[in-house]
Amino acid sequence: MFDQYRLKPGDTLKSVAKKFSTNESTLKDLNNIYYSDSVRAGMDIIVPKNTNTYFSYYTIESGDSLYGIARRYNINPELLASLNGLEMDDFIYPGQEILIPKSEYSYYITKDGDTLDTVSGMFKISKNKLLDNNSTIYLQSGQILVNKIR
Numbered sequence: 578m579f580d581q582y583r584l585k586p587g588d589t590l591k592s593v594a595k596k597f598s599t600n601e602s603t604l605k606d607l608n609n610i611y612y613s614d615s616v617r618a619g620m621d622i623i624v625p626k627n628t629n630t631y632f633s634y635y636t637i638e639s640g641d642s643l644y645g646i647a648r649r650y651n652i653n654p655e656l657l658a659s660l661n662g663l664e665m666d667d668f669i670y671p672g673q674e675i676l677i678p679k680s681e682y683s684y685y686i687t688k689d690g691d692t693l694d695t696v697s698g699m700f701k702i703s704k705n706k707l708l709d710n711n712s713t714i715y716l717q718s719g720q721i722l723v724n725k726i727r
Contacts, residue, residue, distance in 0.1 A: 593624065607622070610622075634677065643663065651680070657675070685724075692716065
């Protein structure tokens with residue numbers, strides 16, 4: 578229900594509230610903070626658990642295929658497969674749950690050699706924005722990174 582978050586340089590209660598889909602007053606109440614300007618980088622605060630804002634879930638039904646699901650949700654079938662650790666020709670079975678990417682985000686799966694510069698350039702955003710959109714970035718092959726586009 579709650580997570581701990583360490584404030585980074587430049588974080589404000591307003592920016593953290595936006596990141597965790599809440600509001601400043603909730604953060605103040607959770608952390609016994611009386612004045613917004615009393616927070617500083619390095620401080621740990623309690624935040625509402627982020628309820629997977631980037632994906633929804635879909636349970637495979639008999640007769641489903643990755644192509645059919647991708648067409649239904651208007652997403653790239655290769656992206657759908659990659660996000661779920663699948664190859665396009667992998668077998669999917671009824672009852673299996675997969676992630677469906679939400680349309681207000683763009684996604685990138687990291688490859689060997691990626692850097693913050695190359696990934697932020699691909700999204701056409703600043704490195705700081707990339708870091709704000711992703712709680713942890715390892716830049717190891719196969720990590721899913723997101724960018725809010727709306």
